[in-house]
Amino acid sequence: MKDLTVIREIDASARVAAEATVGPFCVIGPGVTIGPHTVLTRRVSVSGRTIIGSANIIEEGCVLGSSPQDLKYAGSSTMLIIGHRNRFGPRVTAHIGTEAGGGLTRIGNDNLLLDGCHIAHDCFVDDHTVLGREVLLAGHVLVQSGAVVSDLAGAHHFTTIGRYARVGPRTPVRRDVPPFTNFCGEDHEKLPPAVRGVHENGMRAAKLSPGEEAELRKALRELFEDETALQTKIEQLVNMGVEGEAAALCEFCQHSLQGVYGRYRELLRGQMPPEALRYLPPDLISLWRNKA
Amino acid sequence: MPEISRYAVVEKTAKLAADVRVGPFAYIGPQAVLGAGCVIENGATIVGQTTLGAKCHVFPMAVIGAVPGQAGQVGRCVLGEANSIREHVTLSGGLEAPTRIGNDNLIMIGCQIGPGASVGDHCIITNCTQIDGGATIEDYVGTSAFTFIAPGAKVGMYTYIAGYTGIEGQAPPYAMVQGYPARVRGVNSEKLRRCGFGDDDIRALKEAFRELFNGAGAQADPDVLRRMAGEASLNVHVRRLVEILQAGAGGRSA
Numbered sequence: 001m002k003d004l005t006v007i008r009e010i011d012a013s014a015r016v017a018a019e020a021t022v023g024p025f026c027v028i029g030p031g032v033t034i035g036p037h038t039v040l041t042r043r044v045s046v047s048g049r050t051i052i053g054s055a056n057i058i059e060e061g062c063v064l065g066s067s068p069q070d071l072k073y074a075g076s077s078t079m080l081i082i083g084h085r086n087r088f089g090p091r092v093t094a095h096i097g098t099e100a101g102g103g104l105t106r107i108g109n110d111n112l113l114l115d116g117c118h119i120a121h122d123c124f125v126d127d128h129t130v131l132g133r134e135v136l137l138a139g140h141v142l143v144q145s146g147a148v149v150s151d152l153a154g155a156h157h158f159t160t161i162g163r164y165a166r167v168g169p170r171t172p173v174r175r176d177v178p179p180f181t182n183f184c185g186e187d188h189e190k191l192p193p194a195v196r197g198v199h200e201n202g203m204r205a206a207k208l209s210p211g212e213e214a215e216l217r218k219a220l221r222e223l224f225e226d227e228t229a230l231q232t233k234i235e236q237l238v239n240m241g242v243e244g245e246a247a248a249l250c251e252f253c254q255h256s257l258q259g260v261y262g263r264y265r266e267l268l269r270g271q272m273p274p275e276a277l278r279y280l281p282p283d284l285i286s287l288w289r290n291k292a
Numbered sequence: 293m294p295e296i297s298r299y300a301v302v303e304k305t306a307k308l309a310a311d312v313r314v315g316p317f318a319y320i321g322p323q324a325v326l327g328a329g330c331v332i333e334n335g336a337t338i339v340g341q342t343t344l345g346a347k348c349h350v351f352p353m354a355v356i357g358a359v360p361g362q363a364g365q366v367g368r369c370v371l372g373e374a375n376s377i378r379e380h381v382t383l384s385g386g387l388e389a390p391t392r393i394g395n396d397n398l399i400m401i402g403c404q405i406g407p408g409a410s411v412g413d414h415c416i417i418t419n420c421t422q423i424d425g426g427a428t429i430e431d432y433v434g435t436s437a438f439t440f441i442a443p444g445a446k447v448g449m450y451t452y453i454a455g456y457t458g459i460e461g462q463a464p465p466y467a468m469v470q471g472y473p474a475r476v477r478g479v480n481s482e483k484l485r486r487c488g489f490g491d492d493d494i495r496a497l498k499e500a501f502r503e504l505f506n507g508a509g510a511q512a513d514p515d516v517l518r519r520m521a522g523e524a525s526l527n528v529h530v531r532r533l534v535e536i537l538q539a540g541a542g543g544r545s546a
Binding site: 007009025027043045061063066069071091093116118134136138152154156170172186187188 | 297299315316317333334335351352353378379380398400401402416419420437438454455456457470471472
């Protein structure tokens with residue numbers, strides 16, 4: 001570990017890689033693992049059973065791994081796992097999971113989380129996402145790879161923000177945001193939150209083949225030109241035999257329709273979400289299974 | 293003896309109960325009083341004439357009792373028991389009247405509560421809620437993210453304020469309120485059920501709300517209000533609602 005003279009409090013049983021940098025006024029709790037080349041600049045607090053991978057940059061005042069803001073949480077040993085090469089702006093907070101929600105909060109790789117973002121208990125943020133300033137994810141939210149969430153947007157419990165979708169600034173997300181769409185609006189009669197066109201930057205970033213992109217654009221146009229009779233339109237597209245991203249879009253929308261108030265993950269209430277099964281260490285999975 | 297980190301600064305005249313825990317880089321000012329079982333986590337700041345009741349948990353980087361923009365002034369802040377003050381919360385100290393927080397509240401990350409504001413008991417104040425100076429939040433109130441409560445505004449008991457809502461004036465009790473300008477959208481029936489209200493009470497409140505706020509939901513219908521006030525056999529909670537709405541008739545209802 002570099003520079004042993006700085007004032008900081010690292011618990012003796014924390015596992016901090018020799019190549020990691022822990023700046024002044026940082027506090028690292030006993031159950032924490034920090035990978036090589038991760039930089040905790042200053043005043044960062046990491047507690048709980050938290051694993052931070054390699055080459056992350058974590059700025060001033062971030063608080064990672066504290067107990068969930070859930071009144072049902074009673075102190076079980078749930079986890080927060082952060083992957084590699086993420087950048088956290090100042091004052092980002094992320095909490096460990098809850099027992100009822102599967103026991104894992106996970107942030108994947110190569111994400112950019114700007115100032116004051118909050119990742120609540122049992123959220124899953126996949127890879128290459130951008131979360132703007134003060135973006136609030138409530139519990140059990142899934143942000144899929146490549147999604148962009150603008151400043152001051154907030155996501156309701158159990159919502160999913162689809163791949164390469166965009167959420168506009170100050171937008172309340174109360175239902176699932178389909179992949180590759182631009183979802184924006186405010187609580188106002190003139191511009192309620194809704195799908196408003198294609199997220200062009202996302203479309204570029206996904207680097208689809210021209211044929212796949214054309215099919216996806218056609219499907220997006222059919223589904224969201226006006227959002228009536230979505231079920232019928234999904235069935236029509238599926239019967240036409242759409243493939244690739246267009247098929248994935250249909251499946252996403254179908255799931256959302258099955259869910260509660262357009263939120264597919266509501267159906268996972270009280271269950272172990274598939275992401276937790278994929279990323280949790282085996283001992284915790286068996287622990288949760290035995291409790292359930 | 294309180295368990296104080298070697299890196300914490302606790303002023304000599306601060307009064308700490310025997311089992312208080314203070315984390316690294318926390319600062320406890322000279323006039324602070326911390327009750328039994330309080331946990332002050334790393335980097336939290338408690339200044340001014342601030343009293344915390346028993347079993348309060350203050351999370352990292354929270355600031356309690358500072359007076360905004362008034363260097364050198366000592367504000368007052370009184371917290372009851374078993375409050376959870378989460379990361380990055382700011383509870384300002386009041387100069388004229390103290391800022392009051394009751395018992396058993398959960399104040400989530402990044403909330404800001406202004407000088408002289410008052411929060412009751414058992415409230416759940418969600419992330420980034422802004423409660424301005426002099427505002428009053430009664431018991432069992434819930435807010436959602438980014439709620440804004442204007443200076444001097446009042447939120448009645450058991451009311452839920454939806455995300456991104458702005459409250460100027462008065463929000464009635466038992467209600468669900470949403471939008472800016474805020475509108476009454478219905479009865480907070482789930483919370484009432486959890487708090488032990490019977491089905492009859494909830495049904496009576498729902499009927500009363502439907503009649504009072506039918507339409508835009510911006511303001512209680514004065515004719516219906518007058519008629520209800522004259523009814524002899526009114527449900528006790530509806531009676532209370534009517535009385536509160538009549539008392540606040542001068543201002544906007546939500």
